Amino acid sequence: MSERLAFRLDGRGGAKEIAFPEVIADAVGEGVLWLHLSGQPDEIDGWVEASGLDPLAVAALTAEETRPRCTVHEETILMNLRGVNLSPGAEPEDMVSLRSYLSERLVVTLQRRPLYAVRDVLAECQAGHGPDSPGELIARIALRLADRAEPVVMSLNERIDDLEDQALEAKGMVRRGDLADVRRVAIMLRRYMFPQRDALTTLEIEDAPWLHRAGRGRLREATERVTRLAEDLDAIRDRSQIVHDQIMDARAEAMNRQMLILSVVAALFLPLGLITGLLGINVGGIPGAETGWAFWGVCGFLGVVVVFQLWLFRWMGLIGKGRGQSAGLP
Structure with missing residues (x-):
């Protein structure tokens, strides 16, 4: 109007x-x-x-x-x-x-x-x-x-x-x-x-x-x-x-922490996968192939490897206290 x-x-x-x-x-x-x-x-x-x-x-x-x-x-x-x-x-x-x-x-x-x-x-x-x-x-x-x-x-x-x-x-x-x-x-x-x-x-x-x-x-x-x-x-x-x-910083920090977890998990299973892969190849001469307790022995060995890796990662600061500072995170 x-x-x-x-x-x-x-x-x-x-x-x-x-x-x-x-x-x-x-x-x-x-x-x-x-x-x-x-x-x-x-x-x-x-x-x-x-x-x-x-x-x-x-x-x-x-x-x-x-x-x-x-x-x-x-x-x-x-x-x-x-x-x-x-x-x-x-x-x-x-x-x-x-x-x-x-x-x-x-x-x-x-x-x-x-x-x-x-x-x-x-x-x-x-x-x-x-x-x-x-x-x-x-x-x-x-x-x-x-x-x-x-x-x-x-x-x-x-x-x-x-x-x-x-x-x-x-x-x-x-x-x-x-x-x-x-x-x-x-x-x-x-x-x-x-x-x-x-x-x-x-x-x-x-x-x-x-x-x-x-x-x-x-x-x-x-x-x-x-x-x-x-x-x-x-x-x-x-x-x-x-x-x-x-x-953006908070999201980048969260993403870095997630990537760190994925990296630790991948590093944890890498040697385990290598050992089980070697024991699973289809050739003669595999240690323990004819031994009944060999499977449980391998599992125990893998457990020892995991415990050693966790101790090593903690000592390096990748997990546990201080992982953020050692990994270069804010």
């Missing part, structure tokens, strides 16, 4: 909702005009193309794919931001794009899917509490985007904490699918967080006269928040790699 909202910001913290204009030039006047559109691309793009904005701004606002960025064009700024998708049934890492056009008297924001962070700012304006300037408006939105993303990042931190505990307690018995999901979400969120930080930093240092000190301060705060989230995502990705290495 399409949504069109228009607010007149008086520059002193007040906001008044007005009728949405079809042509921007008819509505720009005192204070700052904020136009927000949300809905299907064909409905939004049709209004943007007929709004009278600069062709470069129209192309940026109606682009199919966007990444966080900040572009200065004469006295205006084109800015794209991303927010986590908190819609029911959606994946948070499927981030929603917010396209923005900023000038001294006009702010236009567009979104094609619901974005709760923008709803928070709209609710403030509907209550009569608006930002003082375009810079403070975009800073408020950026802060709300960070607020909405923070619980998602905290959830990832808790999940990787649980996986680390499982890897330590269960000696690597962790579901690799859970670990892969954490890494995937962290990587996808990080993909947009660092460009978003750069976009906010670019806007903060621009010399636009309508970027007031208070707005720059909020932009600096938003930049720091986004930077912290990006660093947390970096840490989650690194910790996921460490857990993955722990899983």
Whole structure:
């Protein structure tokens, strides 16, 4: 469902909702005009193309794919931001794009899917509490985007904490699918967080006269928040790699122990097989062939050989205490 909202910001913290204009030039006047559109691309793009904005701004606002960025064009700024998708049934890492056009008297924001962070700012304006300037408006939105993303990042931190505990307690018995999901979400969120930080930093240092000190301060705060989230995502990705290495090490250790057992068993039966093979060849002169107790004598001899081998393997550290260190295992 399409949504069109228009607010007149008086520059002193007040906001008044007005009728949405079809042509921007008819509505720009005192204070700052904020136009927000949300809905299907064909409905939004049709209004943007007929709004009278600069062709470069129209192309940026109606682009199919966007990444966080900040572009200065004469006295205006084109800015794209991303927010986590908190819609029911959606994946948070499927981030929603917010396209923005900023000038001294006009702010236009567009979104094609619901974005709760923008709803928070709209609710403030509907209550009569608006930002003082375009810079403070975009800073408020950026802060709300960070607020909405923070619980998602905290959830990832808790999940990787649980996986680390499982890897330590269960000696690597962790579901690799859970670990892969954490890494995937962290990587996808990080993909947009660092460009978003750069976009906010670019806007903060621009010399636009309508970027007031208070707005720059909020932009600096938003930049720091986004930077912290990006660093947390970096840490989650690194910790996921460490857990993955722990899983691989535990599995390699288990495989090495199994191979050691198989090797000991094979070495144990090798001389026994050699002796029984020699006694079973179909030629004359086999010792004890005509003796009734020879079979039991051979069995006893084989038992002595087994006992000697077990003692030898234990002395070499292949079995019993210290086998892990002697075999070169962790």
